[in-house]
Amino acid sequence: MDELLIYFSDMPTLHRTALLVGGLSFFFLFESLAPFFTKKHNWWKHTGINLFFTLTTIIVNFAMAFLLLQSADWVVAHNFGIMQMIDLPIWISILIGLMVMDFVGAWLIHYIEHHVTWMWKFHLIHHTDQHVDTFSANRHHPGESVFRFAFTILAVFVAGAPVWMVFIYQSVSLVMSQFNHSNISFPLWLDKILCLVIATPHMHRVHHHYRMPYSDTNYGNIFSIWDRIFQTFVRVDNRKLTYGMDTHMDVKSTENIVEMLKIPFQSYRPRIEYESEEKL
Numbered sequence: 452m453d454e455l456l457i458y459f460s461d462m463p464t465l466h467r468t469a470l471l472v473g474g475l476s477f478f479f480l481f482e483s484l485a486p487f488f489t490k491k492h493n494w495w496k497h498t499g500i501n502l503f504f505t506l507t508t509i510i511v512n513f514a515m516a517f518l519l520l521q522s523a524d525w526v527v528a529h530n531f532g533i534m535q536m537i538d539l540p541i542w543i544s545i546l547i548g549l550m551v552m553d554f555v556g557a558w559l560i561h562y563i564e565h566h567v568t569w570m571w572k573f574h575l576i577h578h579t580d581q582h583v584d585t586f587s588a589n590r591h592h593p594g595e596s597v598f599r600f601a602f603t604i605l606a607v608f609v610a611g612a613p614v615w616m617v618f619i620y621q622s623v624s625l626v627m628s629q630f631n632h633s634n635i636s637f638p639l640w641l642d643k644i645l646c647l648v649i650a651t652p653h654m655h656r657v658h659h660h661y662r663m664p665y666s667d668t669n670y671g672n673i674f675s676i677w678d679r680i681f682q683t684f685v686r687v688d689n690r691k692l693t694y695g696m697d698t699h700m701d702v703k704s705t706e707n708i709v710e711m712l713k714i715p716f717q718s719y720r721p722r723i724e725y726e727s728e729e730k731l
């Protein structure tokens with residue numbers, strides 16, 4: 452156990468890169484062998500755009516990483532946050548740390564992004580993807596990457612997460628995001644069992660439906676319990692879904708990097724209200 456914590460205390464950048472590339476490769480292979488949707492599209496163009504936004508996400512996170520590490524050292528030095536204040540067996544402490552970081556650093560900021568207009572205009576780029584697959588996981592506007600990062604720091608303070616906990620969380624979060632965005636097909640009964648605890652592809656696809664109320668459900672990244680607790684959890688037949696966002700369905704702009712980067716600085720386009728949505 453100690454060796455694991457020592458490893459995650461100083462996880463090499465090369466290993467983190469290998470996890471990113473390895474995860475994408477694994478789920479891409481899975482998607483190719485057993486795809487859920489088989490709709491044809493320009494895969495190279497689509498993936499190129501999503502890899503561009505993955506790269507900007509990495510750059511933003513890398514540039515600000517020192518803030519995260521300093522925060523983690525500070526909470527340990529000052530005995531601050533849940534993991535520092537409550538003395539629990541290490542496995543329980545890790546699980547609680549992971550849950551708190553997933554809630555504050557992913558679910559909560561994601562929910563806020565959907566309800567605060569200026570944040571939504573940044574997060575919208577993630578939702579304009581009309582062919583969601585594992586490469587969509589990090590399709591984030593660089594501006595969104597900044598305020599998501601701020602909530603990861605907030606999560607460190609609430610959880611009292613040491614550096615090793617931060618790296619464990621980021622590793623699990625990365626792979627889970629690749630998993631729940633992946634266009635993979637596997638038995639529904641297995642998905643239902645997994646979904647009792649974690650956010651599965653069947654669950655997260657609903658979040659990428661092009662209209663409300665479905666786009667405002669299933670926010671979870673690692674755990675599905677937050678959506679169950681806050682009553683934003685739904686199960687929908689995934690075959691009925693259409694990816695994208697009703698305000699931005701023009702493929703010419705949603706597959707154009709410059710157009711995507713400009714969206715937060717353009718006038719706000721309200722989404723179609725709940726009442727007019729047909730039930731799926």
Ligand SMILES: [Zn+2]
Pocket residue numbers: 561565574577578658
């Ligand atoms: Zn969203």
